[in-house]
Structure formats: structure tokens, C-alpha cells
Amino acid sequence: MMTTNGADDPRDDHREEGFPPQGQDQPGHLDEVTPRPDHGEKSYEGHGRLRGRRALITGGDSGIGRAVAIAFAREGADVAIAHLPEEQEDANETIRCIHDAGRNGLSLPGDVRDEAFAAQIVDRTRDEFGGLDILVLNAGYQKDRDSLATLPTEEFDRVMRTNLYGLMFTARAAIPHLKPGATITVTASIQAFHPSPVLIDYAMTKAAQVAFIKALAEELGPKGVRANAVAPGPIWTPLIPATGWGPKQLASFGQDTPLGRAGQPAELAGAYVYLASDDASYVSGAVLPVTGGKPL
Template structure:
């Protein structure tokens, strides 16, 4: 090494050590070795959202939204519609509450008529209908079990008979029940999860397909558990991973027909699903381990569905799994 190169190397070494000393000084002042973080949950939106701790509560399945404390926020008052889905028709499964209800409301605000599918939560579904109609659009309520292909076929037929067409399918209905061990998951438990979360999506997509056309969209609700797994949601995470793969595969299959297929993968969201699953003591800090230190409210997730449903927003997007997780890796609880 010549003298010039040696001098340059020495200068670089001294600069590296100077930088190191500077960071060492900062680390010594911060005994945790980490940058100080703001206390409390991160509030990056237009309104302040609820944050842990939440009241202890455990809801009986399937979970009634009106019994949840605090009430989930789904109206997205700050969201202004602009006709992105004007005069379209959408089916949203699991739309009596939670993400499904929030999606139905924003779809209506963007100009769509909505068929609301749900299991048997009639009062919650009536509230969804009231909110959709308040936006000036029509709403059809259909109760039944998406595990049954016959029900799915009939629901699509009712939608066509009522509205005359179908443009958007949102598969969102889900069953979730934790288990600490694989041995704790009975055949009935596993079958309920697989048939609701996976068969239901398949049945609805197959029933809807002949009525969809170029420019139509299918949006599936996945989950962060389908990306990262979860030690106490073995069956649920497996279905969500399958939904992600189904989304990507169906997107490729339907691309020549101009039908886009995408998924949204939420992190923890304040809906009846989790308080109807997890024990009361875990709900107290629900969502607290995300980067945002709180769960999402349904109104913070629903705009992603509008984006993926609208041809003016996402005409060149198909086969994606869009994470809405409150951080890079999210957290289910």
C-alpha cells in the first residue's frame, strides 16, 4: 500500500472511530441503548383513536358489535366520497360488524349499492343497513352460512335479482378461536375454521364469477397471521395463508378476463372477532404490542378496500396482499 492509500485508510479509520464514539456517548446517556419513544399509542390520523388499556370483556360467539366496549369506530367521518364506485354493486360477507360493516359504509359513500351477508347477527346487520342507506344507497341483508355452497349461490342470485348486476365481491366472513396446543384443536374446531374461512371464500368467488366482468374486483380479507403465523391460532393462520395464496393464484387466473383479485392483511383490529376469542385479560392490552401501540379501528382499514375495489385507483393492481398492520410486522394482540 502506498503512502497516499495508507493515509486515506488511516483517515477513514479515524472517522469511523469518531462516529463510533459519538454513538457510544449517546448510548451511555440512554441506558436502554434505544432511542426514546413517545409514551402512549401513536395517533397519526385525523382523529384520536381508542388505545389500551381496554375494559376486560369476553363476548359470546359470533360476537355482537353493540356489546363491545368501547364501540368500534366505522363511520370514518373524515372520509369524503368522490364517486369512485358510482352505481356499482358489491357483496360484502361478514358485513354485520367490524371491518365488513366499515367497508359496506364506505362503498356506499363512494356510490355503490351493497348486499350485506352475515350469519345470524340480525340487529347488527340492521345497523349496517341503516348506515348504508343513510349514505343514500340501497342495502340488501342476507343471513346464512358461507360454509354452505348452496347459500352462497342463493345469495349471489338474490343480489342479481335485487340490483341487476354484481361488480365487487368482498370475502370477509371469518371464524377464529385460539388454542394453546395442537392437541386442543378438535376435528369440529378445525373443520369450522377451514370451512368458514377458506371454503366460504371459494364458494362465494365461484358463485359470483359468472356475473363479474372486465373491471370487476374480488377482495379477500387475509391477516398478518397468514404472513407471520401465530402460535395460538394454528388453524386460523393456516386459512389466512391459504387465502393469500388463493388470492394470488386467482388473480393470475382471472387477469385475462379483466377481473382483479387482491387481499388486505390487517393486523389487530377492534372488532367483535377478538373479544369473542381471547380471554378478558388479554383484551385489556389488545393491539398494544404493534408499532402503533394500539389496534386499528375498522374505519382505518376500510379505505384500503375502496382503493382495491375502485378501477380509477387500482386498475393496474392485482394479486397483492396489502398489509394494514400498524407497523412492519404487526401483532395479533
């Protein structure tokens, strides 16, 4: 709906109601998600703000990662995406979007829980593109928990190794190669500030990511490298129907935000572009909320 000033009404710019019952196994695949998330395939318009830069995005096959990959490519960046091998079909589609924007794309299948893989993706990106200017640490895992008392240790380990160990492995490998003007952006979450009991382990990692980015900004600032985070609220991605929530949770997903709906991956892309661009040259150690109005 258009308002009188010609702008879209953010309350109904995307799907207003909740989502139908559905479920799938982790990590989640786009062809099983109803309705299909909007990654900006038809809507994002680039303006050359990242022209000539080289980016690496973990978890770049779908969801937020794909939206960021599309936006970066249309802004002029070459883009490598790391993803699980079982997500290759979704990754191939993301790579096609990057190529359609006239930029180089690189698919890097593997698991960031594997220290060797999480480090090697930095070298493989540098070898393919001739350097690395933008690192987006976006890979994540979450699952619905009945209670802390019944949380399996192997599941706790998976969340920690995906959301924290993998992030650290890749950042550690990248930092020695980042030149002044380079950026690191982490996908944190509103869960870092308003943790839900059913996502207790996931929320723990997101709070740690906020601490990580604030400390990293202090360390890297004197070297001319900026580090920031984006904190999404409820965003409709394949991770959501793979979280283990029932029909009631899906029907109400995002309905408690001030804007009254869940967000789409495309609505986050601009935040990542901003933080990676020269427009944010004095922004470091920040956590940028994209939450539909929910306060951090």
C-alpha cells in the same frame, strides 16, 4: 393530536391503551363490545369513486365488513351484506347506514359454511341490483387455542369451512358473472405471515387465502377482473372479545405495533375502496397490509 403540518398523529388518532376485560360468545355482537368500534359512521367521506357499482360483502354486519359497507355506499355503490342470522340486529344497523348514504342495501342472513347459501347470495345480489361488480370475501372465524394437541376436530372444521370453503363457494358462483373491471377482495391477515400458536388453524386459513388470491389474479387477469387481499393487523372488532382471550391479552391487544395501538375498522375501509376503484386499475394479486407498521 394534530401535528405541525395539520395531519393527525397516527399514534393517538384512536384509542392508545389496551381494552378492558370482556367476553362474549361467537360470533360477537356490537352491543356487548366496550369500547364500541369505529366503523366510520361519523367520519368517512365519499368521493364517488364507486358510483353505480354493485357490491357483495360477506360478514358485513359489523367490524371490518360494516366499515367497508359504509365506505362503499358513501362512494356510490349499492351494497349487499351476508351475515349469520343471529347477527341480524347488527346487520340492520349496517343496512340503515347504507340507506342513509342514498344507496340500495340488501341483508342476506345465512351461513357461508352452507354451500347452497354461499352460492345463492351471488344470485340474490344480482337479482336485486342488476349485476355484481365488487365481491368482498370477508367472513371469518377465529378462536383462542390452548394447543394443537387439544384442538377439537369440529372447531377445526368450523374455521376451515368458514374461512376457506365459504370463500370458495361464493367466489366460484360469482366468477362466471363478473365483467371486465370487476374486483374480488379477500380479508386475509398478518397471521398469514406471522402465525400465532393460539390462532394456528385461523393462521393456516389466512395463508391459504393469500395463495388463493395470487392464483386467482393470474386466472382472472386475462378476463379483466382483478383479485387482491387486505391483510389487517390487530383491529378492534366484535370478533376480538369473542375469541376467548383473557384480561391480559385484551389489555395488550395491538400495543406491540410500531404505532403502539390497535386499529379500528374505519382505518381499513380506504384500502378496500382503493382496491375496488379505478385508482387500482393495475393492481392485482397484491396483499395490502394495514397493520400499524408491523411488516408482512
